[in-house]
Every structure is written in C-alpha cells, then in structure tokens.
Amino acid sequence: MKLCGCMYKGRYVEAGATFLSDDHCTEKCKCNPANNKVVCTSPGCQNGYECKRVDDLVGCHPKAYANCSVSGDPHYSTFDGYTYNFQGTCVYQMAGVCSTDPSLEHFDVLVQNDARGKRVGSRTKLIKGEITYLPVNLNHGKIRIYQSGDFAEISTDFGLKVSYDWNSIVFVTVPSRYAGAMCGMCGNYNNDRKDDLQMKNGKRASSPGELGKSWRVAEIPGCVDDCKDKNHCPNCDITEKEKFETNKYCGEIRNPNGPFRRCHDKIDPQPKFESCVYDACLNNGKKGSWCNIFHAYTIECQRAGIKVDRWRRKDFCPASKMEHPKNSHYEPCGSVCHVTCGIGAPPSDCDKPCEEGWLCNDGYLLSGKDCVPIDQCGCMYNDKYHKYGEVFYADQHCTENMTVNPNVSVAKVVAVEVYGNILILRRNQIGVVMVSNAWCCCENLDLHTFLHSFISSLTSMQ
Numbered sequence: 001m002k003l004c005g006c007m008y009k010g011r012y013v014e015a016g017a018t019f020l021s022d023d024h025c026t027e028k029c030k031c032n033p034a035n036n037k038v039v040c041t042s043p044g045c046q047n048g049y050e051c052k053r054v055d056d057l058v059g060c061h062p063k064a065y066a067n068c069s070v071s072g073d074p075h076y077s078t079f080d081g082y083t084y085n086f087q088g089t090c091v092y093q094m095a096g097v098c099s100t101d102p103s104l105e106h107f108d109v110l111v112q113n114d115a116r117g118k119r120v121g122s123r124t125k126l127i128k129g130e131i132t133y134l135p136v137n138l139n140h141g142k143i144r145i146y147q148s149g150d151f152a153e154i155s156t157d158f159g160l161k162v163s164y165d166w167n168s169i170v171f172v173t174v175p176s177r178y179a180g181a182m183c184g185m186c187g188n189y190n191n192d193r194k195d196d197l198q199m200k201n202g203k204r205a206s207s208p209g210e211l212g213k214s215w216r217v218a219e220i221p222g223c224v225d226d227c228k229d230k231n232h233c234p235n236c237d238i239t240e241k242e243k244f245e246t247n248k249y250c251g252e253i254r255n256p257n258g259p260f261r262r263c264h265d266k267i268d269p270q271p272k273f274e275s276c277v278y279d280a281c282l283n284n285g286k287k288g289s290w291c292n293i294f295h296a297y298t299i300e301c302q303r304a305g306i307k308v309d310r311w312r313r314k315d316f317c318p319a320s321k322m323e324h325p326k327n328s329h330y331e332p333c334g335s336v337c338h339v340t341c342g343i344g345a346p347p348s349d350c351d352k353p354c355e356e357g358w359l360c361n362d363g364y365l366l367s368g369k370d371c372v373p374i375d376q377c378g379c380m381y382n383d384k385y386h387k388y389g390e391v392f393y394a395d396q397h398c399t400e401n402m403t404v405n406p407n408v409s410v411a412k413v414v415a416v417e418v419y420g421n422i423l424i425l426r427r428n429q430i431g432v433v434m435v436s437n438a439w440c441c442c443e444n445l446d447l448h449t450f451l452h453s454f455i456s457s458l459t460s461m462q
C-alpha cells in the first residue's frame with residue numbers, strides 16, 4: 001500500500017520525499033510518512049558550496065571560485081575559510097600559484113601592510129608607477145584594471161580577480177581549477193582549513209607570525225614580521241574588551257536580530273566579531289577603528305548576494321567618514337555596474353550584486369578617483385585612461401578622419417564612443433546617460449563643443 005504524503009504550503013509532497021523549501025537552501029524539508037507532517041531543518045550550504053540552480057534543481061553545489069580576504073588590522077580569511085590575525089609590515093605573498101601544472105597561468109598577489117592600510121601589488125608587475133588612473137587594459141585586454149563600486153578591481157582572462165578598496169581591504173578570487181594549486185598567506189585552497197598555516201617549506205607554522213615570515217618576499221626599511229612593538233599590539237583591559245563586545249560596538253556584527261542576520265549562515269560572523277574587538281582594542285576604541293571590519297563584512301555578504309540592512313548611523317560608523325570624492329553620495333546598496341569615464345558602458349553581462357559605497361551624483365562620472373561632469377571625462381588612449389586636460393606623451397599621431405559606423409541606428413542614441421578614429425553610437429541601456437570615450441589625441445579639438453554639436457546633430461537626424 002502506498003503511504004500518504006504531506007501537504008506543504010498548498011502542494012502535495014510524497015511520503016519520505018526531501019526537498020528545499022525555497023531557492024536559498026536555507027531549509028531542507030522532509031515529509032514524515034509516520035504522521036504526514038513536513039519537518040524542516042536549516043542546513044545552509046557548507047563552506048566551499050553555494051546555493052544555486054543547476055539543471056533546474058536548486059541545491060548546494062561547489063562554488064566555481066574561492067575568495068580570500070584581508071581586512072582591518074589585518075585579518076586574513078583563507079580560501080578554505082581559516083581566519084587569523086597577522087600584523088607584519090613587510091611585503092608578503094598573499095596568494096600565488098605553487099603548482100607546476102602548465103595549464104595554469106602563474107601569478108602572485110603581494111600585499112604590504114602599513115599603519116594606514118595595505119598596498120597591493122603583484123610580482124607580475126600588474127601595477128607600475130607609470131599608471132595613475134583607472135581603467136587600464138594590459139596585454140591586449142587580457143588584464144583589465146578598473147573601478148567597481150568603491151574597489152579597484154584587477155580582472156584577468158584566466159579568471160583571477162583582485163579587488164582593493166584603496167584602504168585596508170583586499171579580496172582575491174580564484175576559479176576552482178586552482179584548487180590545491182595555491183600557496184601563500186591565503187592557504188592552499190584544498191577545502192581543508194586545518195592545513196592552511198603552511199609555510200613556504202611545506203611545514204606547518206606554529207603561529208601566524210612564523211607563517212608571515214616564511215612568505216615574506218621583500219623588506220622595507222623598518223618593517224617587522226611580528227607584533228613586537230607593544231604600542232602596536234592589542235592591549236585591552238577586560239572592562240574595555242567587554243564594552244567593545246556589546247551590540248553598541250562589535251557585537252552588532254553577530255547580533256542574531258541585527259543588520260547582518262541573513263548573512264550569518266553563509267559567512268560566519270564570529271571571526272569578524274573577533275577582528276573587530278581586536279581592532280577596537282588596538283586603537284583604544286578610537287571611533288571608527290572597527291568600521292572597516294563592518295564594511296568588509298558588508299561587502300562580502302553583498303557579493304554573496306545577501307541583503308544587509310543599513311547599519312551606518314550618525315553615531316556609528318557614519319558614511320560621511322568614508323573616504324569619498326566630491327559630487328558623490330552614499331548608497332547602502334548601490335550598483336557597481338555603472339559607467340565610469342573611459343568605459344562607455346559596463347559589460348553587458350554585468351550582473352554583480354549591489355555594494356555599499358559612494359556613487360557619483362547624476363550628471364557626474366568617475367574619472368580616476370574624482371566625480372566629474374560628464375563632459376569633463378577624459379579618454380582611453382593606448383588602453384590607459386587619461387583625465388580630461390591631462391598632458392601625456394602619445395606614441396602615434398592622430399591625423400585620420402573620423403568615420404561614423406553606418407550600421408548603427410541613431411534612434412535614442414544618447415552618447416558616442418570613440419575607438420581610435422571610429423565613432424560608435426550607444427543607446428541608453430541602463431538609465432544613465434552614457435558618455436563617449438573622449439577624443440583626446442587631437443590637441444585642437446574642444447571636447448565640450450564637439451560632443452554637444454555631435455549629439456545635437458543626432459537629435460536633429462531623428
């Protein structure tokens with residue numbers, strides 16, 4: 001005899017069947033044939049797995065990539081999710097490829113910590129002194145460096161992404177084919193967090209200090225590998241520490257009813273909480289010293305597609321204290337798929353989740369680190385962005401005539417892009433006025449007049 005099933009939210013479920021109650025893998029349910037009732041538990045997805053739809057079935061599937069982060073003062077979270085604090089101030093290998101597998105592109109990401117934060121660089125010389133403004137394309141577009149939200153992002157054609165908030169947060173994202181091939185402060189990405197304190201010689205480090213020493217790649221005058229200087233080591237008496245642990249300070253990050261509650265299952269708030277208390281102690285509770293940890297956790301949650309409630313207030317990490325350009329405004333969940341000067345339009349497949357940060361006001365676009373009126377955008381020249389009015393050496397002459405692409409309809413065209421000497425007309429696809437990559441190599445051309453006359457000529461053609 002067939003057993004009776006259960007009714008769940010108006011639908012019939014067969015006896016003994018298990019299913020996910022929603023598209024977020026937060027609840028796994030089973031129809032108990034003994035009493036015809038559905039029982040649900042909250043498994044979430046394990047580390048290294050994410051909730052997604054594959055072949056029309058929602059479930060926990062292996063992530064196609066792994067993230068390592070450094071934030072605050074500084075706190076490391078490895079690809080496998082191990083967390084530790086390390087305050088060395090020399091230059092260290094944050095992540096690198098140690099496998100000799102010839103099918104993998106080789107790269108290293110190096111970080112240097114100083115009192116003000118981190119500098120990120122790379123042994124492959126992704127960033128050189130000559131580059132001053134973003135975006136920049138290198139190696140014929142194989143490496144792109146651009147602004148994404150408040151972060152500078154380096155993206156390569158083999159799937160490596162490095163993002164840096166210009167202050168104290170660095171994320172390194174590598175695709176899953178690098179699993180087990182990595183080494184450095186971010187660990188080996190073998191889905192086992194227990195072996196992540198591995199030194200360059202393959203042995204396990206007894207402390208983060210020893211780990212850092214082994215991954216040091218350069219010294220700078222006065223740099224130290226460990227927390228030797230008592231003035232720069234956390235020093236908190238128990239009363240102070242207990243104060244920082246309350247919801248008025250760091251406790252808010254793990255408050256089950258707080259702004260990050262939806263994120264707790266996916267990204268463990270406990271290490272963030274501990275980092276926060278550590279930083280608050282280190283800075284004697286100086287206002288805002290822990291805000292970077294909140295900011296980094298917010299970005300991590302948002303990048304995982306999880307909504308974070310607004311937590312910045314006038315008296316708690318006010319947004320106005322974040323570094324930001326003039327003519328911009330704060331958004332707790334702003335689009336990072338926006339247009340910046342030098343990029344006529346974001347990639348059509350840009351489906352990144354929103355991030356908190358400062359966005360240029362309407363009518364302004366990001367030029368380097370400033371928000372400028374649209375007609376004061378600079379241009380891309382030889383794959384590098386140059387600010388409007390910037391004087392630089394161009395290595396070729398610009399004497400050819402411009403050609404309008406005859407295949408593009410002019411209807412609703414609001415902007416013009418210039419690629420070399422070809423103009424491409426762009427439609428307004430995302431609700432903001434897009435702007436051309438300005439024509440910048442012709443000294444005698446007045447950009448403002450040029451754009452306006454061109455756009456009005458389009459309007460009159462309609």
Ligand SMILES: [Ca+2]
Pocket residue numbers: 080187188189190191192193194195196
């Ligand atoms: Ca590991």
